[in-house]
Amino acid sequence: MVTMTEAVPAVPAVPAQPAPRPLPARVAVPMAVAAGLTQLLAFPRYDLWWLAPVSVALLAAAVHRRRARTGAVLGLVAGLVFFGPLLEWTNLHTGSLPWVLLFVAESLFIALLGAAAAYASPLVDRHRWTWPLLTGVLWVGQEAARDRLPFGGFPWGRLAFSQGDSPALRFAAVGGAPLVTFVVAVVGGLLVTAAWRRWGAPTMLLAAGAVALAAVGLLVPVGGGDGQQPVRVAVIQGNVPRLGLDFNAQRRAVLENHVTGTVELAGRVTAGQAQQPDIVIWPENSSDVDPFLDPQAAAAISRAADSIKAPILIGAVLRGPGENQVRNAGVVWLPGQGPDESRMYIKQHPVPFAEYIPLRKVARMVSKQVDRVRSDFVAGDTPGVLDMGAATIGDVICFEVAYDGIVRETVTGGAGILAVQTNNATFDESEARQQLAMVRLRAVEHGRDALMASTVGVSAFVDPDGSVHQETGFNTPGVLLTEMTPRATRTLATQLGYWPEMVLSGFAVAALVAAAVIRRRRPGSPQGSVDAAPSAAGAPTTSTAEAR
Numbered sequence: 234m235v236t237m238t239e240a241v242p243a244v245p246a247v248p249a250q251p252a253p254r255p256l257p258a259r260v261a262v263p264m265a266v267a268a269g270l271t272q273l274l275a276f277p278r279y280d281l282w283w284l285a286p287v288s289v290a291l292l293a294a295a296v297h298r299r300r301a302r303t304g305a306v307l308g309l310v311a312g313l314v315f316f317g318p319l320l321e322w323t324n325l326h327t328g329s330l331p332w333v334l335l336f337v338a339e340s341l342f343i344a345l346l347g348a349a350a351a352y353a354s355p356l357v358d359r360h361r362w363t364w365p366l367l368t369g370v371l372w373v374g375q376e377a378a379r380d381r382l383p384f385g386g387f388p389w390g391r392l393a394f395s396q397g398d399s400p401a402l403r404f405a406a407v408g409g410a411p412l413v414t415f416v417v418a419v420v421g422g423l424l425v426t427a428a429w430r431r432w433g434a435p436t437m438l439l440a441a442g443a444v445a446l447a448a449v450g451l452l453v454p455v456g457g458g459d460g461q462q463p464v465r466v467a468v469i470q471g472n473v474p475r476l477g478l479d480f481n482a483q484r485r486a487v488l489e490n491h492v493t494g495t496v497e498l499a500g501r502v503t504a505g506q507a508q509q510p511d512i513v514i515w516p517e518n519s520s521d522v523d524p525f526l527d528p529q530a531a532a533a534i535s536r537a538a539d540s541i542k543a544p545i546l547i548g549a550v551l552r553g554p555g556e557n558q559v560r561n562a563g564v565v566w567l568p569g570q571g572p573d574e575s576r577m578y579i580k581q582h583p584v585p586f587a588e589y590i591p592l593r594k595v596a597r598m599v600s601k602q603v604d605r606v607r608s609d610f611v612a613g614d615t616p617g618v619l620d621m622g623a624a625t626i627g628d629v630i631c632f633e634v635a636y637d638g639i640v641r642e643t644v645t646g647g648a649g650i651l652a653v654q655t656n657n658a659t660f661d662e663s664e665a666r667q668q669l670a671m672v673r674l675r676a677v678e679h680g681r682d683a684l685m686a687s688t689v690g691v692s693a694f695v696d697p698d699g700s701v702h703q704e705t706g707f708n709t710p711g712v713l714l715t716e717m718t719p720r721a722t723r724t725l726a727t728q729l730g731y732w733p734e735m736v737l738s739g740f741a742v743a744a745l746v747a748a749a750v751i752r753r754r755r756p757g758s759p760q761g762s763v764d765a766a767p768s769a770a771g772a773p774t775t776s777t778a779e780a781r
Contacts, residue, residue: 253358255298265307265347268292269314275395276319277666282399285392288315289421292343293350293368294429297357301348308347312340319390322664331586339379339387346375349741353748355755365422367744372418373411374741377734380636384585388635389667392417397670402699403453405678408733409637409726413674415737455677456697460718461649464623467510467541468686468694469494470711471519473658484521487688488530490710491519491547492537498712499540507714510543511623516686517548517561517631518656524564524572526552531571538568544621546628548654548686559608561588563628563654565619576620579613580630581639618646624719627681631655634671637731644679644727649719651675651683658689662707665691673699680724682717 255261272288274281292311296304316336324332349371357364372392380388393413396402401420404412471490474483495515501507522530524547538545544567551560561583565576585591588610616639617628627648633639634653643651653672657665669691676683676695683695690707694715705711726733 253298255296256294261295261299261307262310264291264295265310266314268295269311272311272315272392272395273318276390277397277670278663280398282396282401285395285399285417286421286424289368289372289392289418290424290428292347293364293422293425296347296351296354297425297429298354299351301352304351305344305348308350309340309344311347312343313337315343316340316390319667322660335387338383339390342375342379345378346371349374349745352752353744355751356744356748359751361426363744364426365419366740368422368425369415369419370737370741370744373415373734373737376411376414377738384591385582386636389632391635393674394635394667394670397673397699400451402674402677403451403455405674406453406455406680406724406726408729409641409678410674411637411734411737412726415733455699456680459722460720461624463716463718464511464650465508466624466650466684466694466715466717467495467498467513467543468684468692468711468713469498469513469515469519470687470690470692470705470709470713471515472689472708472710485530487518488520488522488533491515492533494710494712495537495545496540498714499542502541510541510714512621512626513538513541513543513545514626514652514654514684514686515545515547516656516688516692517563517654518550518658518688520547520549522550523552524549524566534566535568535571538566538571542568544568546619546621546626546652546654548630548656554611557608558611560611560613561630562613563617563619563630565621578615578617578619578628578630580610580633581613581616582633582636583610583612584632616642616646618643618648624717625649627651629653631668634668634675637734640675641679641727641730644681644723647721649681649721650717651679651681653683653685655685656688657691657707662691665689665707669693669695669701669704673701678724678726680722680727681720684713684717 256264268288268291271284271291273279275285275288292308295307299307313336316339320332320336320339323335350368353367353371357367376388376391380386391410391414393405393410396413396417401413401416404416469491471487471494473490474486495513498507502509520530520534524531524534534545534547544565547564547566549562549564551562553560561580563578565573567573619626619628625647627640627643627646627650629640629643629651631654640651655668657668665687669685672683672685672695676697677699680697682697684693685695686692690705690709690711692711692713693701693704694713694717695701703713703715705713
């Protein structure tokens with residue numbers, strides 16, 4: 234018997250959809266370069282703050298769906314383009330090698346950011362709404378690491394420090410610099426999400442989200458609230474005989490410049506041409522002759538204090554405590570009495586490879602320039618909270634203004650006014666203006682009147698809303714005088730302290746863990762993408778070699 238078998242029609246095979254690809258390398262590399270360039274233009278001296286989120290968006294798009302190591306390379310490219318010119322002032326008097334080592338080291342953190350963003354791409358592809366938030370927390374996490382590593386970190390070039398004229402600056406009063414960085418990066422994430430071709434998220438809605446963030450920034454209250462009795466504060470910018478590393482070769486001339494500026498102000502007060510100050514601030518390095526060991530230096534400073542009839546916060550380099558050791562100090566000098574050693578601040582964060590040399594023997598193998606630092610600066614261990622009679626000053630010295638905790642501790646310790654003593658004679662005006670941008674953020678962050686006193690400029694007063702007035706020129710003497718209001722109230726940012734940064738960095742770690750889980754479950758594509766159809770993502774399909 235013959236069994237007839239009914240024929241079953243064949244089901245046509247569904248062709249496998251290729252995994253979505255990243256942007257072509259010929260596009261991604263120029264985008265990484267553009268990311269670094271636009272970030273540079275957001276900072277002083279260019280001050281095109283609105284380019285900061287554009288920079289974030291360009292880098293996010295360039296690394297999306299790439300392997301982590303390729304994302305790291307693109308991040309490194311962006312970092313080199315940004316940090317090289319931003320930190321160019323470090324090579325003016327020390328040669329190129331220290332500058333190159335510094336900006337390459339800083340760029341490695343942007344490389345790490347690029348690798349993390351690339352690795353987290355599957356999370357974005359699965360949950361498209363996460364891209365702005367992911368971008369924000371990864372930027373905060375990157376800056377948190379860079380602010381601490383290595384040798385205590387170097388927080389220069391944080392996104393938050395580019396936002397002096399932006400509505401985003403107001404977020405500093407809520408969550409400090411980390412929250413400002415987060416907001417700027419979220420706006421960048423919104424931009425890249427809206428611009429990514431043929432994504433399902435409505436572009437107009439995402440653009441509205443960016444506008445809404447800016448509007449919220451304008452509504453955040455800033456200012457110190459009710460203050461105490463205003464005090465008159467004078468800043469003396471004495472200038473130096475010449476710029477450069479050897480500016481203090483004529484230390485007595487630098488000291489005499491600041492004495493002369495103070496005595497001249499006293500003469501104007503006597504003549505009725507200026508009001509009597511309650512407090513006088515001199516900059517860092519205004520007395521590199523140790524006045525505790527040199528009677529002539531002490532007599533010159535006393536002459537200035539006696540003539541102005543007000544306490545002077547001087548910037549002094551003090552010998553000791555050990556052999557070949559010095560301290561960078563702010564010392565309160567009283568008229569008719571001299572220095573009050575109980576009112577003295579020692580800089581807590583000396584700059585590695587500039588004020589002290591870690592691993593000196595190894596460093597000397599890299600560059601003989603380390604021998605210029607003959608004596609290592611010793612760090613202090615207490616915040617710069619100085620009672621100057623009319624007001625309590627929160628003193629931070631030079632680069633310390635970039636470190637969140639050092640500034641915050643002066644406010645929680647009772648400081649009613651922030652004073653940044655700095656010496657910009659070894660650098661240039663771009664460095665001074667980058668530093669002034671940090672002072673602006675700190676004023677908003679803590680709701681305090683603030684000032685920057687520089688040997689050569691830029692010196693200025695800053696209000697609690699971040700506005701700047703009586704800004705001096707560079708490489709010129711100057712005397713500033715204004716009323717400042719001490720305040721005791723604390724902003725939410727001051728009260729929260731490190732919590733915003735810790736929470737946002739924690740979310741960054743959680744996002745990377747979530748991406749790892751997705752990658753483990755969906756190991757199919759080289760990029761670990763979870764999107765099935767390239768048309769849903771809109772990125773062009775390229776060869777694997779080009780995509781990577």
